[in-house]
Amino acid sequence: MKPNFKTMDKAELRAYVLQNREDKEAFYALMDRLETNAPTKSYPCPNTPENLEVMKQAIREKLENREP
Template identity: 50%
Template structure:
């Protein structure tokens, strides 16, 4: 019996797809979830100077927090 892909989180479904690579239904359910919420957060431009790198620790911490919230 297959799990209910609709009730699984994106992370859970991704892990399931990786463990069951031949399950097309799970793969398509994952792609549907990705299409529903494609925004992965802001995209930051590449630093243009050494001074721009001063803000890197702050940006990295924001990225880490966002990733933790997704889990």
């Protein structure tokens, strides 16, 4: 009997998928859950040299502050 993927939290579902890699239903349930929780913020394309520099600086800061 398969577990109810809807009642599992994300960590439980991920652990189940790792232990049952052949279970495509579980994999798709996890991917749906991750997609649902994905951030939806979007950024416009820079349209001026000033905006391009702001974007470059933001990327540099993000790269410098990321965890290894």
